Amino acid sequence: MNIQDPDARNLLYAEFPLYYTWNKSKKVWKRRKRGGCIRRIYMVHPNENFDDLKTVDGVVCTTFKESAQQRGFLKNDDHHCQCLNKAREFQMPNQIRNLFATLLIFEDLTDLRQLWNENFSAMAKNFALRGIPERQHQIQAVLRHINQFLQRHSKTVTDYNLPELMPEHNSEELPMTLIEELSYQIDPEELAKADILNEAQCAVFAEVMGLISRNEKV
Structure with a gap:
């Protein structure tokens, strides 16, 4: 068809039946004389219901999302x-x-x-x-x-x-x-370190804590 009809070259495979019909006896494509075509819609009737989709290992999940998570289709936490x-x-x-x-x-x-x-x-x-x-x-x-x-x-x-x-x-x-x-949390281990300070460190520590307790600047 692409050789015989230049217009056919602009069509995708799925679009072809919209503009051409297949002549079974001559086994050739013919341009449609009238627009439009009847398309076939395939329907599948499952033998299961929605509850089956939510059932995993015999347990019915509350939601489809939960079911998908249980089946490993979605990421989890x-x-x-x-x-x-x-x-x-x-x-x-x-x-x-x-x-x-x-x-x-x-x-x-x-x-x-x-x-x-x-x-x-x-x-x-x-x-x-x-x-x-x-x-x-x-x-x-x-x-x-x-x-x-x-x-x-x-x-x-x-x-x-x-x-x-x-x-x-x-x-x-x-x-x-x-x-x-x-929200501040005092670590008991940190407080215990005050007992192992040397004399000079104890003097500085006592001075700083005294200023803090009196709400004065260091």
Whole structure:
């Protein structure tokens, strides 16, 4: 056809039946006299229903996404969980919060809420120990710390599936300055080092601590 009809050279294979018909007896293509053609639509009737798609190893998943994750079609958060689990063993709460925020920014997390729920206690531990007993206040304190980290990368906690960060002027929430002060965690091992200072070091240490306690500049 490309030799006989120059117009045929401009058509793709799928477009050819729109402009030409096949003559079975002569076994040649003929240009259509009228436009349009009837196309065949193939239909497949499965012998399974949607619940079968959500069933993995005999267990019916809640959602299709969960089913796809169980089958290994989607990425999961196993390595992210392992990373945070290891951090909980050795790192301070503020370091865990920073790590969590880093994962938010640079990783594609599959189930963010599950990671939040599993690691919240570790991220809020120092707040709980330093005068913020209410869980809602702890949540706000953790969110604000994470939000400060995210803002350095032009993001906020509202960009993610996390609990709502309440406005800072809300009277029910603790002031940010107080939360920042309460977030500091003193390492007992560091304090114990004061007992092994020599005489000169002890004098300097006592002078500095005295100035701090009197709120004077060093």
